[in-house]
Amino acid sequence: MGVAFNPYDFYEVGSDPYPVYARLREEAPVHRNDDMDFWALSRHADVVAAFRDPSRFSSANGPLLERRAWGPQAQQAMSFIAMDPPRHTRMRRLVSRVFTPRRIAELEEHIRAAARHHVEAAVERGEFDLVADIAAPLPTDVISELVGVPHENRTELRRLADLSLHREPGTQEITREGADALLRMVGHFAEIVAERHRRRRDDLASALLDAAADEEPLTDAEIIAFLHLLVGAGNETTTNLIGNAWYWAWRNPAQRDKALQGRVSDWVEETLRYDTPAPTQLRTLTEDVELHGVRLAEGARIVLLPGAANRDPRVFDRPDEFDLDRDTSQKVSFGSGPHFCLGSSLARLETRIVLEETLARIRGFDLDPTRARRPHSAYIRGFSALPMSVTPR
Template identity: 55%
Template sequence: MYSPYDYVVHEDPYPIYARLREEAPLYRNEELDFWALSRHGAVSAAFRDTATYSNGYGVSLEPTAWGPKAHRTMSFLAMDPPRHSRMRALVSRGFTPRRVAALEPRIREITRLYLEPALESGRFDWVTAVAGRVPMDVISELMGVPESDRQELRRLADVVVHRDDGLQDVPQEGMAASLDLVVYYSDMLARRRAHRTEDLTSALLDAEIDGDRLTDEEIIAFLFLMVVAGNETTTKLLANALYWAYLNPAEGAKALGGAIGPWVEETLRYDTSSQMLARRVTGEVEMYGTRLPAGSRLLLLVGSANRDGRVFPDPDRYDLDRDTSELISFGRGGHFCLGASLARLEARVVLGELARQITGYEIDLASAERVHSANVRGFAHLPMSVTRR
């Protein structure tokens, strides 16, 4: 039985995904009351068909996260058109490609700030020393969070996504951490309303289309989404990249030799941070000869779709030379991830800076520790040692 809450699945979901694609491309879990799509074509089509497969109840099955009020913490990720279109258009005013591109020099500075002392030590935890710090600092700078507060916000974000073995809902600690984040951003928003600065929070306050503006509740929900979803997924991408390059030495040599873009893209395909997203079926629909009733909960198994041999030849091989143009790690259609360009930029900068300064590295596999989350896949700890150039 496939369950996104199972620690065995967290360790390695891919053999299970392979069985699902071949034996049950539309899988039913009666106990947890969901269906799951695992093939690339079906997942991709569902991403694009927002009328049939709704985001309106959120993207996570957990009872406290699923429902018509999911937008309060998931922002426009839990909305359908036209509401989603309005919110996305307004948010995009403060999240333009120019604003993202302009961050590159600062991303490089932040990366070097954490990477240099780590490399000097020779042995360090990649996640806690670098991968978990750079994305939080970048998001925080974008939003205008002071340096003194960033470590605590990172801790709260970790608590929000962590799940104990078998737990099928947000734990009390996670709910408390969520509330703390909301209170923090409420206070920050109040300060920006009184005094604007050059940051995303101020830009969101001023964003306007034909007189339409974002409410405080909408801005706070978006900031919450950024720190939890935007920060966590990039951290996991950075650690997954090092892990798989290490386990595949020939590909690791290409990565450290300068193939940074392919390194990022193949990691996004091979072991994507966001393994699955939920949808609500708006009306009765037939798939694979089975009728799904209206209101059904449907999981789009992104991690499985990216390993579908129908689209990616020899899909279980980590190959930096492959064509990754069909990966769907950031979704498709109207809900394509707004932060995709930022995530890719951060990953290229961080991994590029690392590759520029080392000739090799070793991971302490026995001490590597995975994050346990229904949606996010990656490492909480990845101890390593490096050989500098």
């Protein structure tokens, strides 16, 4: 029997997808799932080539498999990650003017203050849920402050973002509660944009309204979609990266010792390679393509698996070992090419600061995997709960 891959099999693939990924790379580098109508690419070279070829591997139908989410309407919620050039080029250029590395760097003081607040409270208790007490609220605070979300709405937006990504076992479609959550999130951002039309503030929503000084400005719908993308994807990526970093350091004592000695940047980068928070993306073919002797027809849905590519032994030596000393420069955790993740610098910065602030206050830590929970989602990999205990300094 050949290898089978269902990204919504939360009990088999969701708990540990890497044995399936290994079989896909070796036995079926172009894998067909007839029931869900997609092909999957798992080898590093193929995933990178697809990321860098937007003319044939189109993003215009969005990055999600669900039939309700897949299609030209995807851009309404997914912004420019559901666009191809030239619309993607224009949108990304305008957004990049205000979402710059310099602006991200200027957030460090605010991020560190927020991290200290959450970390100190958790460490003082000694036992806590890493996700609920640190990994989830920190990026919510940071992104909300950046965007201009009022304090009283931030916890609710986080809850709505989680609901929109949740999938019930046995189904790949968004739940009724998830669909309602999406609409309510859009409503929140529409209110913010309408208020900024009346009065500008020092936040991203205001800056986006003024981004185009010499060309056609962003529409309200484009700004709302980008804010929705940023709050949803930005929160989830950082939350799961933080949880994965602590989990894999705990599972690998020799690497944990290196991490506790302050190898924070290496810790973050190896976590991104070893267990990326975003293991799955979707593209749509604009023309017939032949790959590994298999003909893929125009219109085919192509699932790209950066999570599998990051453990391809053709690129990474001993790929299934968590090793802070390795060269991770060829990982594709944030994509590649024109759709390379615009928020990658922010996710790295937030994660690094959380790890630094926690390490400064503890001598050691332990996790309780028996009480850990993972989210039911094909698009994010991490933890929705991760009990942790620490030994304070």
